[in-house]
Amino acid sequence: MSYVLIVEDETHLAEGLRFNLEAEGYEVDVAVDGRSAVDRLLGGERRYDLVVLDLMLPERNGLEVARRVRAAGNFVPILILTAKDAASDVVRGIEEGGDDYMTKPFILAELLARVRALLRRRRWDGGSGGEDELREVSFADVRVHFDRFEIERGDETIQLTIREAALLRALIEREGRAVTRGELLEVVWGLRPDTNTRVVDSFIARLRRYIEEDPSRPRHILSVRGHGYKFVR
Numbered sequence: 206m207s208y209v210l211i212v213e214d215e216t217h218l219a220e221g222l223r224f225n226l227e228a229e230g231y232e233v234d235v236a237v238d239g240r241s242a243v244d245r246l247l248g249g250e251r252r253y254d255l256v257v258l259d260l261m262l263p264e265r266n267g268l269e270v271a272r273r274v275r276a277a278g279n280f281v282p283i284l285i286l287t288a289k290d291a292a293s294d295v296v297r298g299i300e301e302g303g304d305d306y307m308t309k310p311f312i313l314a315e316l317l318a319r320v321r322a323l324l325r326r327r328r329w330d331g332g333s334g335g336e337d338e339l340r341e342v343s344f345a346d347v348r349v350h351f352d353r354f355e356i357e358r359g360d361e362t363i364q365l366t367i368r369e370a371a372l373l374r375a376l377i378e379r380e381g382r383a384v385t386r387g388e389l390l391e392v393v394w395g396l397r398p399d400t401n402t403r404v405v406d407s408f409i410a411r412l413r414r415y416i417e418e419d420p421s422r423p424r425h426i427l428s429v430r431g432h433g434y435k436f437v438r
């Protein structure tokens with residue numbers, strides 16, 4: 206059973222989503238403002254498997270919800286909903302840790318497909334990526350379990366969000382090669398390579414905190430001046 210939290214202040218839309226997600230077999234709760242969404246996600250009894258997060262909300266907006274949830278170390282997959290004329294919101298949502306995004310009005314079948322994909326990636330129930338899918342990588346005192354979205358380092362275990370794992374995977378798969386920010390934006394987030402955002406750099410900073418002994422002097426995720434980043438074992 207997967208638990209989904211819908212955060213949406215338009216009641217008819219929230220109830221429509223609830224109806225359709227329940228029909229797919231999910232257990233669904235609705236939060237109608239940002240404050241109660243944060244309360245449910247960080248203080249509630251239920252551990253959610255996915256959040257559908259509208260950005261325009263009363264109390265706290267969706268960006269703030271995403272920021273607080275990630276700052277608290279909660280790695281729940283977040284699917285962001287934004288109005289169609291607010292493209293910059295998509296980028297900001299991703300910078301705050303959103304894993305996927307759709308613009309309103311959306312096609313229901315597509316939303317349901319993305320929900321399924323996010324939940325499947327979270328569980329990694331096999332079959333999604335095939336035999337050549339990278340599952341585990343070790344270097345220095347770090348062991349990355351892509352199948353569990355976890356990094357083990359010494360006796361510490363760090364949970365990764367879907368996009369953190371995707372970025373690390375993209376770098377490791379291109380080991381030894383300098384990869385541009387644009388290529389990473391495209392491969393990891395499905396954004397145009399020329400999108401104006403610092404998301405790659407801020408996610409790299411996070412990955413370095415997870416895997417580098419001294420994040421200010423990285424030995425595995427190297428900066429390539431004027432170009433991008435390179436992973437070396």
Ligand code: CA
Nearest residue numbers: 214259261262
């Ligand atoms: Ca709204």
